[in-house]
Amino acid sequence: MPCEEVTYMKQRLELKVNGQTYEVLVDPWQSLADVLREELGFTGVKVSCNSGNCGSCTVLLDGKAVKSCIMFAPLAKGKEILTIEGLATESGLHPLQEAFIEHFAVQCGYCTPGMILMAKALLDENLDATEDEIREGLVGNLCRCTGYVKIVEAIMAAKEKMKVTSSH
Amino acid sequence: MAGHSVVGKSIIRLDALDKVTGKAKYCEDLKLPGMLYGKVLRSPYPHAHITSIDTSRAENISGVRAVITGRDVPEKRYGPSVFDQHTLARRVVRYVGDPVAAVAADSVEVAERALGLLKVEYEKLPAIFDIEEAWEKNPPVIVHRDLPKYELGKFPPLRLVPDRPNVCHLRMLRHGDVERGFKEADLIVENKFTTTRIQHCPFEPHGSIAQAESDGSLTIWAGRQSIFLARQYLCKLFDLLPSQVRVIASHYIGGGFGSKVTLYTEPIGVMLSMKTGRPVKLTFSREEMFSSGGTRIPFVIRIRDGVKKDGTLVARDMEMLLGMGAYAGSGPLITRNCIYGAVATYRIPNAKIDAYAVYTNEPPVTSFRGFGSSQVLWAIESQMDVIAEELGLDAVELRRKNLLEEGDTNITGEIVHSIGIRECLDKVAESLEGSPKSKMEGGPWRRGKGLALGNKYSMAPTAAVAIVKVKGDGTIEVHESADEIGQGCHTVLAQIAAEEFGVSVDEVKMVWGDTAFTPYFSRGSTSQRTTFNVGNAIRLACQDAKRQIFEIAAEKVHAQIQDMDIKDGAIYVRSDPSQRISVTELFTSERALSPGEFGDYVEPSAEILGKGVWVTRPAPSDPETAQIPENVARMGGRLAGFFGYGVQGVEVLVNIETGEVKVEKVVAASDVGYPLNPKMCEQQIEGGVAMGIGSALWEEVALDKGKVVNPNFGNYKIVTSINMPKIENVKVFLVSAPHKEGPYGAKGTGETQMTPTAPAVANAIYNAVGVRIKDLPITRERVFRVLREKAGG
Numbered sequence: 001m002p003c004e005e006v007t008y009m010k011q012r013l014e015l016k017v018n019g020q021t022y023e024v025l026v027d028p029w030q031s032l033a034d035v036l037r038e039e040l041g042f043t044g045v046k047v048s049c050n051s052g053n054c055g056s057c058t059v060l061l062d063g064k065a066v067k068s069c070i071m072f073a074p075l076a077k078g079k080e081i082l083t084i085e086g087l088a089t090e091s092g093l094h095p096l097q098e099a100f101i102e103h104f105a106v107q108c109g110y111c112t113p114g115m116i117l118m119a120k121a122l123l124d125e126n127l128d129a130t131e132d133e134i135r136e137g138l139v140g141n142l143c144r145c146t147g148y149v150k151i152v153e154a155i156m157a158a159k160e161k162m163k164v165t166s167s168h
Numbered sequence: 169m170a171g172h173s174v175v176g177k178s179i180i181r182l183d184a185l186d187k188v189t190g191k192a193k194y195c196e197d198l199k200l201p202g203m204l205y206g207k208v209l210r211s212p213y214p215h216a217h218i219t220s221i222d223t224s225r226a227e228n229i230s231g232v233r234a235v236i237t238g239r240d241v242p243e244k245r246y247g248p249s250v251f252d253q254h255t256l257a258r259r260v261v262r263y264v265g266d267p268v269a270a271v272a273a274d275s276v277e278v279a280e281r282a283l284g285l286l287k288v289e290y291e292k293l294p295a296i297f298d299i300e301e302a303w304e305k306n307p308p309v310i311v312h313r314d315l316p317k318y319e320l321g322k323f324p325p326l327r328l329v330p331d332r333p334n335v336c337h338l339r340m341l342r343h344g345d346v347e348r349g350f351k352e353a354d355l356i357v358e359n360k361f362t363t364t365r366i367q368h369c370p371f372e373p374h375g376s377i378a379q380a381e382s383d384g385s386l387t388i389w390a391g392r393q394s395i396f397l398a399r400q401y402l403c404k405l406f407d408l409l410p411s412q413v414r415v416i417a418s419h420y421i422g423g424g425f426g427s428k429v430t431l432y433t434e435p436i437g438v439m440l441s442m443k444t445g446r447p448v449k450l451t452f453s454r455e456e457m458f459s460s461g462g463t464r465i466p467f468v469i470r471i472r473d474g475v476k477k478d479g480t481l482v483a484r485d486m487e488m489l490l491g492m493g494a495y496a497g498s499g500p501l502i503t504r505n506c507i508y509g510a511v512a513t514y515r516i517p518n519a520k521i522d523a524y525a526v527y528t529n530e531p532p533v534t535s536f537r538g539f540g541s542s543q544v545l546w547a548i549e550s551q552m553d554v555i556a557e558e559l560g561l562d563a564v565e566l567r568r569k570n571l572l573e574e575g576d577t578n579i580t581g582e583i584v585h586s587i588g589i590r591e592c593l594d595k596v597a598e599s600l601e602g603s604p605k606s607k608m609e610g611g612p613w614r615r616g617k618g619l620a621l622g623n624k625y626s627m628a629p630t631a632a633v634a635i636v637k638v639k640g641d642g643t644i645e646v647h648e649s650a651d652e653i654g655q656g657c658h659t660v661l662a663q664i665a666a667e668e669f670g671v672s673v674d675e676v677k678m679v680w681g682d683t684a685f686t687p688y689f690s691r692g693s694t695s696q697r698t699t700f701n702v703g704n705a706i707r708l709a710c711q712d713a714k715r716q717i718f719e720i721a722a723e724k725v726h727a728q729i730q731d732m733d734i735k736d737g738a739i740y741v742r743s744d745p746s747q748r749i750s751v752t753e754l755f756t757s758e759r760a761l762s763p764g765e766f767g768d769y770v771e772p773s774a775e776i777l778g779k780g781v782w783v784t785r786p787a788p789s790d791p792e793t794a795q796i797p798e799n800v801a802r803m804g805g806r807l808a809g810f811f812g813y814g815v816q817g818v819e820v821l822v823n824i825e826t827g828e829v830k831v832e833k834v835v836a837a838s839d840v841g842y843p844l845n846p847k848m849c850e851q852q853i854e855g856g857v858a859m860g861i862g863s864a865l866w867e868e869v870a871l872d873k874g875k876v877v878n879p880n881f882g883n884y885k886i887v888t889s890i891n892m893p894k895i896e897n898v899k900v901f902l903v904s905a906p907h908k909e910g911p912y913g914a915k916g917t918g919e920t921q922m923t924p925t926a927p928a929v930a931n932a933i934y935n936a937v938g939v940r941i942k943d944l945p946i947t948r949e950r951v952f953r954v955l956r957e958k959a960g961g
Binding site: 027037042043044045046047048049050051053054056083084085087088093096097100101102104106107108109110111112113116131132134135136138139141142143144145146147148149150151152153156 | 178180181183184185186187188189190191192193194196197277368369370371372373420421422423425453454653654655656847848850851854855856857858859880881882886887888889890892894895898
């Protein structure tokens, strides 16, 4: 039987999201996804399964992909959080964003932010990733609309663009 | 098609930029001032009486604003066809997940805590889960004792079967004389096939925000398919007029696949909002999606075919039981329409089909991409390979021999039009030809290939209206009510408007669905009807607007209206294009407006309004036989809006030691009428193939005494990136058999695509290892078991 009155203290938490610092009051059990979406308005962070199985909520923490729906928000303290809203820069869209548009890798769009961020983590780690390695890397990011064909195509194309940029 | 500048081209999706930058807003992203969060308490039993509910402890929690139970909801039942469901169970629960009570609170967390404090006492009742047992004449359990007294909807007209008390609809087709057909047959093949429950898994779960307004009207923001159907259902449930219910499409919708047609969250949200006066957001958890968000209908299919030695089909008899679960939802309509899957592909002189909608105490089903055709084709296309094998014929040749052609009469009496299936079959067969039918691979792996034919109608009647506004700045603003569920409807519809005006899609602005502002679209983006119906309405609306523009322009350039055309924002005379005037110039007054004077100019802030109405009407057919009268058919009377066709071939690897199956290659050809946006057609095909592979090999909402035991992606496996063949092994062909009424010949294509996948996989497995699996999904356990039996026997 759950107890009727739960007493707890909200915690003051400083989060660095897309290069800016935010101060929020959070419940100790709140997930990072919940805080990003509901407290800070980063609704590009999508929650679909809320159990760490689908990857829609993927964000980058110091460049590493995490599933923000199963991570307590306080654990992100002191880390650089990147959400989809922070991926484009003043000079334009990220090559992955461009490639997802040009290669028709987007349908309903609910998995897209997590998919793009996962792909970024993969390519930042290994710009020579093969199709098989990309597929292995995306296995925790599910998509119900596309069959992954155009997603993988887009990532392969973005990879080539990113290689050119990184060699300059 | 020649001469088109915008349609027929893979224009970049208008929604892509919003979606890759995180700016796209979905229902789940919306927040209204004062908004509360709703949560639902659900039955833990498959069948029980509710003896008492104590809400007092939940009501006393700080932050809880309302608790409602069956006592608070309308006595009236609702449903799309059988009015069999209360908003919250009043006395009886009929499945594990049946809504019993609901809470509105300041936060989701408080609402969930309150649910834990609701005390409900039940008296358990015997439950029934087996579809065939439930269908029997004296079933041990009757799910809806009062079914004969329930109100029945008008679409479709329902036929109860008095001595089968769990049947809520029987659909019959009679064509020719099936017994005579079997007498003429050289071979009779009979088999039983089954399909299981699968969930749509749209990535955005069901959700809505409901606001009960102070004047008694309702405003709903909904992430759903068909805002007008929602309005119709809510009016019926709450005794309101259409003008009193406003349903607003919450911009983007995170996938549908048929699941978002039914009311799931809206009625409970409305009740909570009525009680609190505040907007209430109600969103399903992923677990609720599996237990209470609707699944595809499980079918039990007995199919008996009579064939001549040369492979000519002479008779087909099908008996199908469709498990509705506890509430019928759109199940009776699927029971009516699923037979069309058996209608569209083959020439059959004698046919008989009976399809029964059967209640059980399992979770309710709903419409699912394919709307019954996938399940029917699972049986038919598996059976075609069985027949070919028994006759010693090639499976492709057997199909070719029996294919319907343009102008043929199908088993409903309809005269076939726009059928590109032969070309699809040729393309797939040719593409698969290089690989052997079966082959040993390394170690325990065996390779095999197989194919299957698919089809999917688009339902009629359908009514679609579009308004096109030409603005003073030259912008073409299109108002329509299609649902952007991920299929990209607004891009294709914008292409149509752009084509009509000779401009680029950048000049076209699409306005989102809102029943208060955008025009009627009877059943919304369901039954792959949007491109065909809304597309036509937009063409008509554009033509109406252009007629008005030409009238004004003709006077200005002193030309005849019929000589005028429009391109790139300018109206010109066809015979002398130097005589021209820009659209914006039409909006410039040449002289002061005197009262009541209109005609040769419009003011700069005005707009020219075009309207288009498109209605697709079905022919009347005999309720006892599903036959369209011959004279009606000759006059063009039709069963449905159109049929889309698709053929798919796959190559699989089967592990004879473990039963594991890998899909190595897919070839898919689809008759889309005319590809308005080829890349977006490919999107539908690839996505349909993926969903089809999942349904073939893994997907099953597993139930234990009516309770879902795998309600999340951890153990309900959808296709992942490593389950799909590599890019170079997915081949897609677009085939065009133009439809005389389709916009530029186009037909819808979203649903057709998964109809052939599962039987193609099963046929490939048979060709690889010689075992025929007749039940979906073809799990490795099933393959392993049948392989063992084969080896042992």
